[in-house]
Amino acid sequence: MHELSIVTSIIGIVRENMALHGVGRLKKIKIQVGEMTAVEPEALRFCFGICAEGTDMEGAILDIEEVPVIGQCVHCKKEFTLDRYSDSRCPECGGEAGNYVSGTELDIISMEVE
Numbered sequence: 001m002h003e004l005s006i007v008t009s010i011i012g013i014v015r016e017n018m019a020l021h022g023v024g025r026l027k028k029i030k031i032q033v034g035e036m037t038a039v040e041p042e043a044l045r046f047c048f049g050i051c052a053e054g055t056d057m058e059g060a061i062l063d064i065e066e067v068p069v070i071g072q073c074v075h076c077k078k079e080f081t082l083d084r085y086s087d088s089r090c091p092e093c094g095g096e097a098g099n100y101v102s103g104t105e106l107d108i109i110s111m112e113v114e
């Protein structure tokens with residue numbers, strides 16, 4: 001399961017940070033997930049709940065911010081939002097998105113601890 005390996009790596013990073021700063025309990029963690037990663041926020045929360053159970057992260061809130069996919073047109077360089085369920089084209093000239101400006105994120109933004 002895709003989400004489980006993501007949660008495992010997130011927990012690893014969080015644990016390292018907690019140890020580094022000598023904090024005992026995680027209250028909330030905020031992450032940014034680009035739509036292009038094809039990660040289901042619900043599945044992510046579910047996996048996090050299971051992995052955090054019985055640890056110093058139990059009960060922590062996983063706050064997921066979804067980032068839409070923004071592509072840049074190969075022709076006119078206009079940036080536009082791509083719908084992940086359809087073949088989105090540039091609204092100006094109908095061109096394809098050449099490169100992606102955002103939507104591939106999978107980052108920890110902030111942590112709240114006690």
Ligand SMILES: [Zn+2]
Nearest residue numbers: 073076090093
């Ligand atoms: Zn265009």
